Amino acid sequence: MTIKAYIFDVDGTLADTERDGHRIAFNLAFEAAGMDWHWTEQIYGHLLSVTGGKERMKFYVNEYDKPQKGLPELDDMIRDLHALKTQKYVELLNNNAIPLRPGVKRLLDEARAGGIRLAIATTTTPQNVTALLQNALGKDSMDWFEVIGAGDIVPAKKPAPDIYQYVLDEMKLDADDCVAFEDSVNGIRSSLAAGLRTVITYNGYTRADDFSGALVVLDRFGDTEQPSAIMQQTQQKCCLGVDDIAALCEQVAA
Ligand code: XBP
Ligand code: MG
Numbered sequence: 001m002t003i004k005a006y007i008f009d010v011d012g013t014l015a016d017t018e019r020d021g022h023r024i025a026f027n028l029a030f031e032a033a034g035m036d037w038h039w040t041e042q043i044y045g046h047l048l049s050v051t052g053g054k055e056r057m058k059f060y061v062n063e064y065d066k067p068q069k070g071l072p073e074l075d076d077m078i079r080d081l082h083a084l085k086t087q088k089y090v091e092l093l094n095n096n097a098i099p100l101r102p103g104v105k106r107l108l109d110e111a112r113a114g115g116i117r118l119a120i121a122t123t124t125t126p127q128n129v130t131a132l133l134q135n136a137l138g139k140d141s142m143d144w145f146e147v148i149g150a151g152d153i154v155p156a157k158k159p160a161p162d163i164y165q166y167v168l169d170e171m172k173l174d175a176d177d178c179v180a181f182e183d184s185v186n187g188i189r190s191s192l193a194a195g196l197r198t199v200i201t202y203n204g205y206t207r208a209d210d211f212s213g214a215l216v217v218l219d220r221f222g223d224t225e226q227p228s229a230i231m232q233q234t235q236q237k238c239c240l241g242v243d244d245i246a247a248l249c250e251q252v253a254a
Contacts, residue, residue: 003246004177006111007167007196010122010129010150012183012203015098015136018048019204022124025089026053029081032088037066045205051123051186052157054082090131097135101201103221103228103239105137110242112144119147119171121163121180121191126150147171159189164196179245185209197249199240215248216240 222228
């Protein structure tokens with residue numbers, strides 16, 4: 001069977017954006033709004049169990065019993081805080097682009113050269129996707145992706161399958177035609193629930209997550225300068241390529 005499309009998660013997969021990107025933007029927004037909230041790396045690691053910045057702030061208020069718990073205007077406050085955070089995140093990326101993870105650009109180029117269609121399925125906002133891609137890959141990179149499924153465009157965020165189902169519907173493709181690329185347990189639960197074979201590249205926050213059902217679990221896609229340690233150990237090669245992904249899909253189909 002021919003793979004027609006690759007559907008990429010963004011945060012943690014295309015780039016390591018959480019610890020030094022989103023977390024910093026949240027703290028800058030809290031400070032600008034005069035809030036005494038501050039998310040350390042450790043607190044943020046716990047809060048990452050909830051996807052979506054607005055949902056994550058609500059979880060934080062309840063989980064850490066903050067004084068704002070139960071306020072009638074809490075949802076409005078969180079909405080405004082999230083808009084400020086998104087502005088801070090975009091500014092952050094425009095000033096200090098967060099690089100793509102090793103091998104992401106190589107795999108995107110290989111896929112495009114091979115006629116494999118590209119899409120994005122992410123919990124973050126469209127503005128954040130645009131800022132990441134344009135700063136890391138240049139202005140025209142947005143056109144590489146046929147569909148960008150992002151943020152509140154679906155009712156339920158990951159681990160619900162909604163965002164992947166939205167992308168499949170928009171591309172008029174079946175799950176069997178595609179492969180998903182994720183970094184976290186919420187992400188793979190979402191992609192598997194949508195029926196998608198899933199490649200995992202874990203990161204510092206997700207290395208201990210349960211990736212049961214993954215097509216393959218790697219430290220990174222890898223490239224010649226920054227090879228994948230797992231590909232070197234298991235396949236005696238530096239990187240995961242389009243051919244490797246096709247072979248993995250053939251194996252599971254057999
Ligand atoms: C990761 C998320 C997002 C980001 C923060 O998205 O769960 O919520 O952490 O971005 P994914 P927002 O891994 O699906 O790309 O504040 O815009 O939600
Ligand atoms: Mg992710």
